[in-house]
Every structure is written in C-alpha cells, then in structure tokens.
Amino acid sequence: LVLESALRRAIERDELTLHYQPQVSVADGRLVGCEALVRWQHPDMGQVLPGQFIPVAEDSGLIVPLGEWVLRQACRQQVTWAGAGLGWLVVAVNISALQFRRADFTQQVVAILRETGAAPQRIELEITESALMQPTDALHERLLELGRLGLKLALDDFGTGYSSLSYLKRLPISRLKIDRSFIMDLPGDHEDAAVASATLSLARDLGLDVVAEGVEHAEQLAWLHARGCDSVQGFLFSRPLPVAEFETWAARHA
Ligand code: G
Ligand code: G
Numbered sequence: 001l002v003l004e005s006a007l008r009r010a011i012e013r014d015e016l017t018l019h020y021q022p023q024v025s026v027a028d029g030r031l032v033g034c035e036a037l038v039r040w041q042h043p044d045m046g047q048v049l050p051g052q053f054i055p056v057a058e059d060s061g062l063i064v065p066l067g068e069w070v071l072r073q074a075c076r077q078q079v080t081w082a083g084a085g086l087g088w089l090v091v092a093v094n095i096s097a098l099q100f101r102r103a104d105f106t107q108q109v110v111a112i113l114r115e116t117g118a119a120p121q122r123i124e125l126e127i128t129e130s131a132l133m134q135p136t137d138a139l140h141e142r143l144l145e146l147g148r149l150g151l152k153l154a155l156d157d158f159g160t161g162y163s164s165l166s167y168l169k170r171l172p173i174s175r176l177k178i179d180r181s182f183i184m185d186l187p188g189d190h191e192d193a194a195v196a197s198a199t200l201s202l203a204r205d206l207g208l209d210v211v212a213e214g215v216e217h218a219e220q221l222a223w224l225h226a227r228g229c230d231s232v233q234g235f236l237f238s239r240p241l242p243v244a245e246f247e248t249w250a251a252r253h254a
C-alpha cells in the first residue's frame with residue numbers, strides 16, 4: 001500500500017523516466033528499433049525496479065495512468081528523434097493486458113498520437129501473448145483498428161502462453177518477440193532450441209518478423225542468424241539506456 005501511494009505520486013511528479021534498449025538487425029548489426037522500459041527514481045527509496053512496481057501497478061489499476069504516461073513519453077521521444085535524424089527508429093512500448101482490454105484504449109492511443117504528432121508507423125505496441133489468449137471479437141477488432149491507424153503490433157513474451165497456431169494466423173500482428181526464457185540457454189538446451197526453432201519457421205511461413213529477446217552471447221546470435229531470425233535485443237549489444245547514452249550508442253550503430 002505504501003508503494004502504491006508512492007507510485008501514484010511518482011506518476012504525477014515526474015519521477016518516472018524511460019530507458020531504451022536497442023534492437024539490431026541480425027543481418028548487418030545495425031540499429032533498427034528500441035524498446036522503451038520504464039524506470040522509477042524515488043527521492044528516498046532510490047531506484048525502484050520495474051519488477052517490483054509493475055506488479056503493484058497492475059494489481060491497483062495504476063498501470064492504466066502509468067501506461068498512458070509511458071506511451072505519451074515514448075511518442076514524444078519518437079518526435080524528438082525524428083527531428084534529430086532518427087525518424088526511421090521504431091520505438092516499442094509495453095502495453096499491459098489491463099490497459100489493452102479497456103474499452104477506451106484505442107481512443108487513448110489516438111489522442112496521444114494527435115497530441116504528440118508521433119508517426120504511428122514508428123510506434124510499436126508490444127502486447128503480451130497472455131493478453132491475447134482467446135481474444136474476443138471486440139479485441140480482435142481493436143487490433144485491426146490499431147493496425148489501420150498505422151501502428152506496428154508485436155506479440156511479447158512469445159512462447160510462454162501456449163497460443164494455438166491457427167489463432168496466430170488470424171491475428172493482425174506483424175511481429176513476434178521470442179521470450180528471453182527460450183533464448184537464455186541456447187544453443188545447448190534442446191527443448192528451448194525446439195521452441196525457438198519452431199517459432200522461427202512458423203513466423204517465416206506466416207510472414208511475421210521475429211525479434212529474439214535476452215541475447216547475451218555470440219553463440220546465441222549465431223544460432224539465431226542461422227535460423228533466419230530478423231532482429232535481436234539483449235545485453236550482448238546493450239542494456240536499456242537513458243536517452244543521452246542511447247543516442248551515443250545509436251550514432252555508432254546507425
Ligand atoms: O528492464 P526490465 O527490468 O525493464 O523490466 C522488467 C519488466 O517490467 C519486464 O517484464 C517489462 O516488460 C516490464 N516493463 C518495463 N517497462 C514497462 C512499461 O512501460 N509498461 C509495462 N506494462 N511493463 C513494463
Ligand atoms: O517482458 P519484457 O520483454 O518487456 O522485458 C524486457 C526485460 O528484459 C527488461 O527487464 C530488460 O531489462 C530485460 N533484458 C533485456 N535484455 C536482456 C538480456 O540480455 N539479459 C537479461 N537477463 N535481461 C534482459
């Protein structure tokens with residue numbers, strides 16, 4: 001409860017910031033996009049980790065205003081970067097299930113795009129696989145609508161949710177993010193290799209882009225490269241970075 005009221009104030013008082021983790025093309029190692037990840041610097045408690053406060057935000061419903069703040073901030077950043085010659089950079093934003101399932105979600109997104117002037121083609125919404133399990137017709141329609149607005153849609157934490165393959169084919173998404181848990185023990189772990197490998201061939205057949213998360217070692221990268229993975233994100237390239245450091249990184253990898 002203490003954390004909850006502190007978080008409520010944090011959203012109002014601008015104690016939150018976004019860090020950005022590079023996503024690079026496997027083919028040539030160039031920067032193609034980034035994932036926005038929220039950080040909380042509390043005046044007394046110091047850095048509070050998202051693993052601690054995101055669950056609190058989800059349980060209390062604060063994830064809705066927090067998610068709105070994150071999306072607005074990421075859109076503003078996209079506009080700033082566009083003005084600095086980084087207009088091609090795709091900025092991915094995590095959308096919690098609770099946020100996505102609200103009836104006014106699309107309106108919220110439209111309002112933020114309008115307010116910030118961000119290019120929808122350069123904003124990617126990451127929706128977790130679990131949020132889209134057995135989507136209702138209304139949620140399916142919502143995805144179509146977001147797609148029509150020009151937004152990119154990615155399925156986050158892919159592999160953790162036992163999606164049926166037929167449903168994946170019907171969803172209007174353009175990208176799968178293979179969950180870090182399947183990448184961590186590659187190439188040695190046979191089960192993880194089977195899941196990652198099946199995901200990559202399924203994605204190829206369905207015409208979907210794949211990004212692998214949590215790539216830490218060159219061996220993992222080589223394994224993914226050999227199996228046609230499009231892009232990767234992980235500590236092998238960079239941890240999530242504050243804006244200024246991200247820009248320095250981008251200048252070296254564009
Ligand atoms: O760096 P990392 O520790 O940032 O993030 C931990 C977890 O918090 C991840 O599962 C990540 O998806 C989640 N997370 C980070 N930023 C956001 C955000 O802006 N919105 C939501 N819903 N989740 C986030
Ligand atoms: O759930 P989501 O995919 O949004 O989570 C992203 C999380 O993964 C963040 O907490 C981010 O810091 C973390 N992350 C990104 N790359 C790596 C990596 O190479 N290794 C580990 N251990 N964590 C990573």
Ligand code: MN
Nearest residue numbers: 035094126156
């Ligand atoms: Mn994510």
Ligand code: NA
Nearest residue numbers: 156157179213
């Ligand atoms: Na993930």
